[in-house]
Amino acid sequence: MKNGSDRPQDRLGSAMKAIEHGVDAAVGDLARMIAVDTSFPPGLGYDAFADLMEDLLSPMDFACRRETVPEELWRVEGGPASGARTNLVAERESGKPVCGLYYHVDTVPVAPGWQRDPLCLTVEGDKLYGLGAADMKGTIAATLLALRAASAEGVDFRYDPMLLLCTDEEGGLYPGIRYLAEQKMLKGHILNFNGSAAPRIWAGCFGIFNLQLTIRGHAVHAGEGNRTGVGINAIEGALPVMNALMALKPIVSARASTLAPPPHATGPLRPQLTLSAVQGGTAGGQVPAEIKILVSRRYAPEERYEDARAEIEAAVRQAVAQTSDLGLSIDLVGHLIPTADPDGPHWPRWEKALSDGFGYRPDEFHKWGAASCSDFGYVQKAGFGPEVLLGGLGRPESCIHSPEEHTTRQDIVALAKSILAYLAADFAADLIPEDRYHEGDYPCLR
Incomplete structure (x- = not known):
């Protein structure tokens, strides 16, 4: 009733x-x-x-x-x-x-x-x-x-x-x-x-994509890590990659979108590049063999996803090339257009x-x-x-x-x-x- x-x-x-x-x-x-x-x-x-x-x-x-x-x-x-x-x-x-x-x-x-x-x-x-x-x-x-x-x-x-x-x-x-x-x-x-x-x-609104970078080295006993050619420290090898991404960050954020910003905003909406997560290493007694870095890129409607992704990948591959014997894979793990x-x-x-x-x-x-x-x-x-x-x-x-x-x-x-x-x-x-x-x-x- x-x-x-x-x-x-x-x-x-x-x-x-x-x-x-x-x-x-x-x-x-x-x-x-x-x-x-x-x-x-x-x-x-x-x-x-x-x-x-x-x-x-x-x-x-x-x-x-x-x-x-x-x-x-x-x-x-x-x-x-x-x-x-x-x-x-x-x-x-x-x-x-x-x-x-x-x-x-x-x-x-x-x-x-x-x-x-x-x-x-x-x-x-x-x-x-x-x-x-x-x-x-x-x-x-x-x-x-x-x-x-x-x-x-x-x-x-x-x-x-x-x-x-x-x-x-x-x-x-x-x-x-x-x-x-x-x-x-x-x-x-x-x-x-x-x-x-x-x-x-x-x-x-903007789009966003998340790239998972996996950088691979070679694990050995940490006490052997000072011997040339024995261990390859993936975390240390990733430092040039993170530096390259941080150098790219202000370039990305200098761009502006014509999408109307919120009333409380102090300027135009801008693309963003963020290092969102890092996972790597297991113990102090072992040279780390792998590190995963999650890179998030918010892109404006005026940008092409393919161009934004290619810009990141080019910076990453160039940085990895500075250190021999590192392995690299780049996987798309999230994407909203x-x-x-x-x-x-x-x-x-x-x-x-x-x-x-x-x-x-x-x-x-x-x-x-x-x-x-x-x-x-x-x-x-x-x-x-x-x-x-x-x-x-x-x-x-x-x-x-x-x-x-x-x-x-x-x-x-x-x-x-x-x-x-x-x-x-x-x-x-x-x-x-x-x-x-x-x-x-x-x-x-x-």
């Missing part, structure tokens, strides 16, 4: 109040999600997270299915990824147009410096601390809160929600949403929650929903891009879009990808209200593009 009034607007208002009253349940959902380690690399927790989400979604009459990315698409010998790449698709179909709700379920690994247990939600007042709290498990909790409130109050939806809980956004070689897009499994239009709690109109301007006919209504949920004024909205990256460039390349809506829980103070990542109860409530409003049939009906345009005007309305 639904608890709602006979009047649609009364039901929507009651559901908004139910969101406020039900936030503790959302906090409980978030605690269960954070307890499942889905950090990438390596990405071993995807099946366990799918188990949890099926448990949470099945009572709301969602039909869940698992779509696993084939191993030959993502595995790199000696690369950082391991385990099944299990994506969960949850649908509740009634014949209405579909709105996809996208989340990446992976987090970055735990960084040194956490003062709280990163895999156990810590509640301190209205702040909610845990790995993935803002990026982006908290957005899943907000969605569940909105869906439960709608069900309890009998809110009629304009769109059938299709939840896309996907893998390997945090630097993977073959993100789950890419696979779903290329297999033509996506429907309708998509709300991407890998964004910020800000009055933002998405203008697109740039996302083009995702504007489209659903944006005005999503802006209205964000305004109602977060309290933004219409004049506060600005269109801007970011040097942060998205897996939705692949979605556009597969022919889905280009429209993609964007929202989320990220704030400058949220410590995303850093120790003490957190979100707040208030932001979860605000995002849940925005989601509920957008899905509801009786919210801003004059802005529903399916009712304003013919199918031929916009492919995303089909």
Whole structure:
């Protein structure tokens, strides 16, 4: 039995109040999600997270299915990824147009410096601390809160929600949403929650690729290391490589993109080259035989991936050539291509929903891009879009990808209200593009 009034607007208002009253349940959902380690690399927790989400979604009459990315698409010998790449698709179909709700379920690994247990939600007042709290498990909790409130109050939806809980956004070689897009499994239009709690109109974003450099020497007893031709120290041999990359770094960052920067930026968005991880050596008594260096390169939409990669490889190979007998391999272990301007006919209504949920004024909205990256460039390349809506829980103070990542109860409530409003049939009906345009005007309305 639904608890709602006979009047649609009364039901929507009651559901908004139910969101406020039900936030503790959302906090409980978030605690269960954070307890499942889905950090990438390596990405071993995807099946366990799918188990949890099926448990949470099945009572709301969602039909869940698992779509696993084939191993030959993502595995790199000696690369950082391991385990099944299990994506969960949850649908509740009634014949209405579909709105996809996208989340990446992976987090970055735990960084040194956490003062709280990163895999156990810590509640301190209205702040909610845990790995993935803002990026982006908290957005899943907000969605569940909105869906439960709608069900309890009998809110009629304009769109059938299709939840896309996907893998390997945090630097993977073959993100789950890419696979779903290329297999033509996506429907309708998509709300991407890998964004910020800000009055933002998405203008697109940079791409990123990760190269794993493996430099090989020859291991011997460390006491023999001073004998010429006996041992080849891979770590010492890698120093010219790292120096060459550090020399290239300011050259890369001197370039500028025309992509609109955030309002708080002090200048244009710029490409970046970063030494992200180094692994090598085993013990003080052994000359190290191997070192792996992870190089991350964020590239602007104006740059070609092939050129950016060739520039790095040329610097690395020239540096390795200075030391004889070193072995070298260069492997691509992660790649997200740039996302083009995702504007489209659903944006005005999503802006209205964000305004109602977060309290933004219409004049506060600005269109801007970011040097942060998205897996939705692949979605556009597969022919889905280009429209993609964007929202989320990220704030400058949220410590995303850093120790003490957190979100707040208030932001979860605000995002849940925005989601509920957008899905509801009786919210801003004059802005529903399916009712304003013919199918031929916009492919995303089909």
